[in-house]
Each structure stands twice: as C-alpha cells, then as structure tokens.
Amino acid sequence: MKQHDSLLYKTFTVFNYLFFALLVLICIYPFYYILIYSVSIPEESAKGGIYLWPKGFTLTSYIKVLSADGVARSFLVSAARVVIGTLVTLVCCSMFAYVLTHRKLAYRRLMYRMTLITMYLNGGIIPMYILMKEIGLKDNFLVYILPTAIVPFYIVLLRAYISSLPDSLEESAMIDGAGPFTVYAKIIMPLSMPVLATVIVFSTVNQWNSWVDNFFYVSDPKLKTFQLVLLSYLTDQTSNMMALSSKTVRSNVTVMEVTPTSIRMAITMIATLPVLFIYPYLQKYFISGMMVGAVKG
Numbered sequence: 527m528k529q530h531d532s533l534l535y536k537t538f539t540v541f542n543y544l545f546f547a548l549l550v551l552i553c554i555y556p557f558y559y560i561l562i563y564s565v566s567i568p569e570e571s572a573k574g575g576i577y578l579w580p581k582g583f584t585l586t587s588y589i590k591v592l593s594a595d596g597v598a599r600s601f602l603v604s605a606a607r608v609v610i611g612t613l614v615t616l617v618c619c620s621m622f623a624y625v626l627t628h629r630k631l632a633y634r635r636l637m638y639r640m641t642l643i644t645m646y647l648n649g650g651i652i653p654m655y656i657l658m659k660e661i662g663l664k665d666n667f668l669v670y671i672l673p674t675a676i677v678p679f680y681i682v683l684l685r686a687y688i689s690s691l692p693d694s695l696e697e698s699a700m701i702d703g704a705g706p707f708t709v710y711a712k713i714i715m716p717l718s719m720p721v722l723a724t725v726i727v728f729s730t731v732n733q734w735n736s737w738v739d740n741f742f743y744v745s746d747p748k749l750k751t752f753q754l755v756l757l758s759y760l761t762d763q764t765s766n767m768m769a770l771s772s773k774t775v776r777s778n779v780t781v782m783e784v785t786p787t788s789i790r791m792a793i794t795m796i797a798t799l800p801v802l803f804i805y806p807y808l809q810k811y812f813i814s815g816m817m818v819g820a821v822k823g
C-alpha cells in the first residue's frame with residue numbers, strides 16, 4: 527500500500543513539474559520571441575521562421591527608436607517622474623498609514639474608510655481635468671507627482687504591516703524621549719522594509735507605464751513621457767513608422783535596415799525591460815509584504 531502511495535506521489539510530482547514548466551514557458555516565450563525578433567536582421571525576420579534563435583544580429587531597430595525625435599528627452603522626463611513620484615508616494619503614504627495606526631487619533635476609522643471609498647468612487651475624467659486646470663497643474667510636471675502622493679491601496683498595505691509591529695517598540699522609544707517623527711524614521715520605516723519594497727515596485731511600475739495623465743493634462747512637448755512617445759510610434763501606421771523605417775541599396779539590391787514590425791518589437795522591449803530589471807532586486811521583500819497585506823489587510 528505504501529509503495530502504491532509512493533508511486534502515485536512521484537507520478538503526481540512529475541506531472542506537477544511538467545504542468546508548471548509549461549505555464550512558465552507560455553508566460554516567458556512571448557517576451558523571448560519579441561526579443562529575438564527585435565535583434566534579428568529585419569529582412570530575414572520578415573520572411574518568418576523565427577522560433578528559438580534570432581536570424582542574424584543587429585541593434586539597428588533600437589538605435590532608430592532611441593535616436594528618434596523626442597525619445598531621449600521623454601526618457602529623462604519618465605525617469606524623473608519615476609524617482610520623484612515613487613519617493614513622494616512612499617513618504618506620504620507611509621506617514622499617513624502610520625498616523626492611522628494610532629488608536630488615540632480622533633476619527634481614525636472614519637478617515638480610513640473615507641480613504642477606502644476613493645478606491646471605488648471618483649469624479650471622472652472631466653471633473654479631474656477641470657480640477658487640474660484650476661489648481662495650476664495643467665502643463666506642469668507636478669501633475670505626474672501630486673495626484674499619486676496618496677494611493678488608497680498602498681495605505682491598506684502599509685497600515686496592515688505597521689499595525690502588526692509590537693506597540694512596545696514605539697512606547698519604549700517614547701519613554702526615551704523620541705518624538706513621533708523620530709519613531710517613524712528610525713523605528714517604523716526600517717522595520718517596514720518588506721511592505722515598503724512592495725509599494726516601491728507597484729509605484730515604480732505605475733509611474734513608468736503611465737501615459738494617460740500625459741495625454742489628458744499635458745500638451746507641452748517638453749513634458750511628454752517616454753510611454754506616450756513610444757505609444758505614438760507604436761500605433762501610428764503611417765508617418766512615424768515610415769520615418770523610422772529605412773532602406774539601403776547594396777549591389778543594386780534594396781535591403782531593409784528596419785521594418786515597422788521590427789520597430790514595434792524594439793519599442794515593446796524598451797518599454798518593458800526597465801520594470802523587469804527592478805523586480806528581481808526587490809522580490810524577496812515584495813513577496814513578504816504582499817503576504818502581510820493579504821493576511822492582515
């Protein structure tokens with residue numbers, strides 16, 4: 527009987543590994559295909575037949591995209607909004623969440639519930655546009671930063687984690703003469719690294735991928751974000767793509783240096799790679815922070 531159970535367990539384990547290996551392959555292969563297509567010689571890749579290895583190797587598509595008008599400047603704008611926006615979000619959300627954990631705070635539950643309501647209800651695009659215009663954020667770099675200073679979902683995660691910390695830590699610090707800001711900066715924040723890493727990942731991805739706020743609130747070309755510029759090249763079927771695509775003549779034979787498809791593949795990789803590089807460094811903290819938010823939120 528035990529041998530039979532052992533055989534069933536081993537069989538289940540084998541099929542389990544095969545099943546999840548297949549899922550991993552299904553998730554990874556589309557990114558891998560885009561990568562090998564983007565670095566393949568456009569003329570060869572246009573013929574098809576790319577499955578596991580690139581056909582030749584060239585970075586012409588990436589060079590064309592990165593040297594296009596406005597791309598370099600928009601990259602700096604997006605990089606600035608990622609760094610500044612994530613820092614502002616982290617500080618504001620963590621301070622607010624820390625305040626909400628104090629039981630003696632008047633109307634603490636009401637403030638928390640009012641914050642949660644904004645996760646499900648909002649004024650809509652038109653009232654938001656009017657508000658941004660009236661307070662002077664239209665065509666202003668701060669329109670990328672201030673609206674995301676307080677994010678209810680991050681408040682939920684941070685509050686759940688900070689609430690799980692022992693009250694004795696704060697009480698002992700207060701007895702030694704530490705004020706609220708000292709406790710927040712030197713005790714609460716260092717102990718909250720797992721959930722802070724989670725917020726950093728979420729905020730970084732959100733800031734990097736965001737283009738809607740640029741589309742609605744910013745018309746100044748100097749403030750265009752990287753994602754909106756790439757989106758314009760990705761979706762425009764005529765002028766932008768034709769400007770990036772090019773041909774050369776070699777020995778009386780016309781050779782495509784880049785094609786619209788290779789440009790699209792390069793744009794997709796450029797927009798995706800920064801996020802893929804950030805996550806592995808924060809993975810262990812990210813998982814821990816998410817588990818606390820899921821269990822105690």
